[in-house]
Amino acid sequence: AAGVIQSPRHLIKEKRETATLKCYPIPRHDTVYWYQQGPGQDPQFLISFYEKMQSDKGSIPDRFSAQQFSDYHSELNMSSLELGDSALYFCASSSKDGGGTDTQYFGPGTRLTVL
């Protein structure tokens, strides 16, 4: 079965640079979520989109922005990168089925290292 695709898988940037992470949800999934996982921590919710509209917002810095496109893929844009942004960034997708509860399936993640 098709899974969530994320690119790139690894990214190295310098401080103050920008980065763009991409997420392609499971086919026919309409909701995308972004999570950040620092070393030794559990994933923290950043932001989500349903049908191309922002649906929930978590602890996402103002330096970050995201959007969902017409083909349902999503991009997380990160500017003025800081050392503390070094983390694993996961995208998850779900489908609002008839039950209304969304089971989220995670992509393989993008490991961002800021030097």
Add this chain to the structure above:
Amino acid sequence: QKEVEQNSGPLSVPEGAIASLNCTYSDRGSQSFFWYRQYSGKSPELIMSIYSNGDKEDGRFTAQLNKASQYVSLLIRDSQPSDSATYLCAVIENAGNMLTFGGGTRLMVKP
């Protein structure tokens, strides 16, 4: 106080034993509960979801939910060394559809 709490472990069990993982949550309005397994450096992998009080079994895994006590657990029967990983309890709280994770419990299954 964290909204979702787990014992960080490590929980060490011998191969073939039952591993019992526990999780408590604070939001009484929470409706959806999930267990994910995460190997080091990898993404969370869904094991079980549970929405109603009681037990739900899937192969060697049994999830238990008690909403009155705000408690959810995962039992792993016949534990294998390949089950050694961090197990994340995740909850969808009353507001929104995002997952709130507990800190995870590291399980070690010794041959």
